[in-house]
Amino acid sequence: MEQCVHLEFEVAGNNFAQAGLASDQVKSTLKKLGIDPQDIRRVAIAMYEGEINMVIHANGGRAYVDIFVDKICINLIDQGKGIENIELAMTPGYSTAPDDVRALGFGAGMGLPNMKKYTDVFNIESEVGKGTKVEMEIHFR
Amino acid sequence: MIAKKDFRTVILDPEKCKGCVTCMKRCPTEAIRVRNGKASVNYEKCIGCGVCVRLCPHHAKLAYYDSFDEIHNYKYKIALPPPSLYGQFNNLYDVNYVLNGLLEIGFDEVYEVGRGAELVSSVTKILLDQGKIKFPVISTACPAVLELILARYHNLKDNLLNVLAPVDIAAKLAREKAISKGIPAEDIGVFFISPCPAKVFSLKLGLGVRKPYVDGVLSVGEVYMKLVPVMNKLQEVKPISKLGATGLRWAVSGGEAEAAFRGKYLAADGIENVLNILNGLEENELKDIDFIELNACAGGCVGGVLNVENPFIAKARIRELRKRMPQLDCNLLSDEGKGLEYYLWEEEPDIKNIDRIDEDRMTAMQRLVEAEKILNSLPQIDCGLCGAPSCRAFSEDLANGVIPPDTKCPRV
Ligand SMILES: Nc1ncnc2c1ncn2[C@@H]1O[C@H](COP(=O)(O)OP(=O)(O)OP(=O)(O)O)[C@@H](O)[C@H]1O
Ligand code: SF4
Ligand SMILES: [Mg+2]
Numbered sequence: 001m002e003q004c005v006h007l008e009f010e011v012a013g014n015n016f017a018q019a020g021l022a023s024d025q026v027k028s029t030l031k032k033l034g035i036d037p038q039d040i041r042r043v044a045i046a047m048y049e050g051e052i053n054m055v056i057h058a059n060g061g062r063a064y065v066d067i068f069v070d071k072i073c074i075n076l077i078d079q080g081k082g083i084e085n086i087e088l089a090m091t092p093g094y095s096t097a098p099d100d101v102r103a104l105g106f107g108a109g110m111g112l113p114n115m116k117k118y119t120d121v122f123n124i125e126s127e128v129g130k131g132t133k134v135e136m137e138i139h140f141r
Numbered sequence: 142m143i144a145k146k147d148f149r150t151v152i153l154d155p156e157k158c159k160g161c162v163t164c165m166k167r168c169p170t171e172a173i174r175v176r177n178g179k180a181s182v183n184y185e186k187c188i189g190c191g192v193c194v195r196l197c198p199h200h201a202k203l204a205y206y207d208s209f210d211e212i213h214n215y216k217y218k219i220a221l222p223p224p225s226l227y228g229q230f231n232n233l234y235d236v237n238y239v240l241n242g243l244l245e246i247g248f249d250e251v252y253e254v255g256r257g258a259e260l261v262s263s264v265t266k267i268l269l270d271q272g273k274i275k276f277p278v279i280s281t282a283c284p285a286v287l288e289l290i291l292a293r294y295h296n297l298k299d300n301l302l303n304v305l306a307p308v309d310i311a312a313k314l315a316r317e318k319a320i321s322k323g324i325p326a327e328d329i330g331v332f333f334i335s336p337c338p339a340k341v342f343s344l345k346l347g348l349g350v351r352k353p354y355v356d357g358v359l360s361v362g363e364v365y366m367k368l369v370p371v372m373n374k375l376q377e378v379k380p381i382s383k384l385g386a387t388g389l390r391w392a393v394s395g396g397e398a399e400a401a402f403r404g405k406y407l408a409a410d411g412i413e414n415v416l417n418i419l420n421g422l423e424e425n426e427l428k429d430i431d432f433i434e435l436n437a438c439a440g441g442c443v444g445g446v447l448n449v450e451n452p453f454i455a456k457a458r459i460r461e462l463r464k465r466m467p468q469l470d471c472n473l474l475s476d477e478g479k480g481l482e483y484y485l486w487e488e489e490p491d492i493k494n495i496d497r498i499d500e501d502r503m504t505a506m507q508r509l510v511e512a513e514k515i516l517n518s519l520p521q522i523d524c525g526l527c528g529a530p531s532c533r534a535f536s537e538d539l540a541n542g543v544i545p546p547d548t549k550c551p552r553v
Contacts (some may be wrong), residue, residue, distance in 0.1 A: 003506045005513055024420050031496035032537075037295035039398075041423060050425035069506050107430075114425075134340045 005029060005067040009077075011051050012058030022063045022131060029067060039140050042118040043072055045085075049111040050076045051135055056101050057081070057131060065141035069140075083126040089125075090116065100115040118124075148346060150189040150338045151203050155179050157201035162525035164193035164202060167216050169412045170292065175528040186495045188288040189339035190412050190437040191446035192447055193548070204447055206339035206355040207545075209367065215330025215356065217301060218362065219365075220248040221308055224255040224384070224392035224444040225336045227462055228455030229365055230372070234465060240307035240381045242372040246364075250319065251381060254333070255388030257311035258282075258397070264304050264386060264484045265401035265474050269432065269523035275299040276408075277430045279420070280397055284343030285437035286415055292495040295417050302434075303486040304348055308333050308340065310484055312354035314477065327411055334364045336445030339437065347487035357516045385469030392459050398434040406432040483502040498541060512540035519550050526551045 007029065009022035023044055030040045047063070054061035066073045075108035083089045090112050097102025097107030116122045160178035172186035173193065180201070181191075194202045211220045220243045227236050262283065279300045281287045281360030290297050305313070312331045319329050332387060335341050335358045347353040369423040390396035394410035406431050409418045415435045421427055442456035450458075474481070493542045515536035521531070527550055529535035536546045 003503075003510050007508070008468050020420065020424060021422055027420075027423065029509070030209075031293065031500050033502055034494065034497040034500065037298075041296045041425075044286070044423045045425045048426075069502050105426075112181060 002068060007063075007065040007067070009063040009065075011054045011060050011063055011078075013055060013058065013080075015055060015060075019052050019055045020111070021064075022051055026065055026067075026072070028046055033067070033069070038139050039138060043074075045140050046075055046115045046118045046136055046138065047114050050074065050136070051112050052106065053134075054078045054080070056097060061131075069088075071137055071139045074134075074136045074138075075129065076136075079131040080129040081125075082132055083128055084128050086124055086126060093106060147184070147188070148342050149182075149184060150183060150342050151191075151194055152203045152205055153180055154201045154203060157199045158197075159199055159201075161198065162528075162530075163196050163198060165528075166525055167192055167196055167254075168524075168530065169289070169513050170349040171415060171530050171534055173530070175525070179381075185493075186480060188285045188292065188437075189337065189342050191338050192412055194446045194496065196340065204341065205361070206335060206338070206341045206360040206363075206447065207332075209359055209363050211357045211359075212332055213328055216328035216340070217250070217253060217319060217324045217330065218248045218295040219250045219319060219331045221311050221315065221328065221331065221333045221355070222338055223308070223361075223442060224253075224389050224396075224459070225335060225455065226361055226364075227389065227443065227447060228333055228392055228443050229361060229450045230369075230450060233458065233462065234380065236382045236384060236462065236466075237378050237380055237403035238372050238375065239368065239520075241375050241378050243364075245371040245375065246367045248332075250315065252311050252318075253382065253384045253388070254308045254311045254313035255384040257307035257314070257383060258391040259388040259390075259400070259473055260310050260468065260477065260484060261304050261307050262397070264481060265302060265397075265432075267481060267507045268304070268476075269402060270303065273303065277433050278302050279422075279428060280432070280434045281349070282391075282397055283339065283436045283438075283442075284348055285337070285412070287337035287348060287436045287460050288339070288343070289415070291418065291490055292493045293343055294423060295492055296423050297419065303349070304484055305486060306340075306343070306458075307355050308344065313483075313516075313530055314346070315411075321494070332357045332359055334359050334361055336361050336442045336448050337438065338446065340445075349488065350491045354471065361445070362378050362447050362449050363445065365449050367456045369444075371391045383510040384405070384466065386463045387469060389459060389463050389466055392441060392443050393456050394436050395434065396441065398432055402432045404431040406434065408436075408440055410436040411446070436468060445501040471545065498537075508540045512536040515539055518553070520552050522552075524552065 058078035061078025064075040092113045095107045095108040095109035119136040120139045123135040126132040165173040170186045341358040395408040398406040440452040444452040520534040
């Protein structure tokens with residue numbers, strides 16, 4: 001079987017202080033492998049945006065990360081309120097973030113578009129009332 | 142030049158070290174292990190931040206610096222005092238006392254590093270206006286932070302302010318001035334009085350410069366002990382200082398950012414806060430900030446471990462002193478008659494790979510998978526008993542063959 005490092009993280013809902021810990025851990029692993037800094041940056045941004053979305057919009061969730069020599073697969077799964085219109089959510093600038101969250105600097109509606117932009121594979125599935133699943137892959141150069 | 146791994150930033154006093162793991166647990170680059178009950182530093186990973194020196198409850202960690210007597214190897218001795226030095230003295234209302242004191246204890250000339258800092262501020266303004274460096278621009282005056290970025294945050298390389306450190310500028314100008322006075326180059330010895338081990342090693346190895354500009358690096362503590370007795374007995378206090386309030390402010394976190402920039406800036410100090418900011422930057426946070434000042438020491442350079450005074454007291458003194466200092470125009474470049482180039486990095490400092498397990502990614506992967514397996518068999522409580530800062534670090538040391546393969550976790 002192909003060698004792979006598997007990492008899993010619990011992402012707590014509405015906990016802004018903890019947000020980013022999973023992506024920090026993933027970054028540190030990629031640095032140990034000597035992955036290109038540009039690729040690490042793409043992973044960091046995509047992972048962080050995904051993590052923070054689960055914190056803000058889904059009351060938390062889990063991150064499953066598989067790191068191979070040539071790519072990283074990130075699955076973000078939550079049981080939150082779900083997204084009604086994915087196409088709309090993917091539109092740059094669209095956001096339902098409440099004012100208190102905007103006061104923290106989030107809510108520009110750029111998270112999902114950036115996740116798509118920085119990844120090589122991006123899939124999102126969601127069901128209202130059930131939750132959301134984001135699948136991302138970044139291929140290393 | 143001396144190779145990085147051969148340079149001992151901090152030295153252990155094995156008599157005093159009790160193997161208590163305090164330094165190991167708090168080292169920001171996990172450069173320390175406890176072997177046979179004594180702390181040992183992997184110098185290749187050390188950024189010279191001084192955290193271990195500050196925290197060791199047994200005072201077993203000593204920062205390396207040159208002995209004061211080294212100045213006697215030169216006929217013409219130039220002292221470079223940092224702005225933070227002025228915060229060390231009680232009831233100091235005129236920095237000229239310190240400068241005259243330096244002349245009294247053996248130096249022939251002084252050049253204030255704060256003046257170099259003011260020049261950096263002038264250059265920074267120009268560079269920010271030019272907009273060629275990637276925003277947010279990250280300051281590079283703290284060598285511990287610069288080393289950390291070069292070692293671990295390769296992504297942020299394009300954001301680095303490519304200006305020489307204030308002390309390098311001061312050293313460069315001071316040496317040229319001495320030479321223009323007719324002093325033979327080989328007679329000149331330029332000595333920085335350092336608040337921290339980071340500046341000792343960065344100046345001795347040279348960061349951003351082709352070759353080091355200083356001949357030696359002394360400690361604030363040692364020079365302070367020599368200064369105090371003479372400063373009270375000075376017959377005459379000549380007005381030597383060329384420093385303004387702006388340069389003095391550099392002693393404290395926020396001073397650099399305030400001097401250079403009127404836009405949105407951020408100043409973070411203390412190594413843990415610095416790590417937070419750097420991690421955030423990699424994740425594209427802080428998009429709306431233009432300039433970021435980072436200091437490894439809490440409070441800024443007044444918090445350096447080679448100082449004698451409590452950083453908060455030193456900071457309060459700097460604030461008082463500033464009121465008595467002139468407000469110089471921060472556009473000083475024309476004063477020195479040098480072009481912009483003169484102040485910029487002469488070469489890009491080297492990127493280091495302190496984290497990478499192996500040059501071959503396949504091999505690195507195998508080791509990492511192995512380490513992950515070992516980690517799952519460990520209690521994952523990061524107790525430090527094994528001599529590694531975390532269970533993860535222990536499992537990686539095992540997988541990488543840093544420790545013998547039969548080494549066991551003492552808790553299972
Ligand atoms: N995991 C999720 N669960 C429920 N809704 C989500 C989730 N992720 C995104 N959304 C919805 O999609 C919208 C757009 O997300 P996106 O990340 O692009 O912007 P944002 O989070 O609102 O702002 P920004 O990411 O720029 O801070 C969100 O406002 C939210 O309504
Ligand atoms: S903050 Fe100042 S004193 Fe502390 S390590 Fe950096 S340069 Fe040295
Ligand atoms: Mg978002």
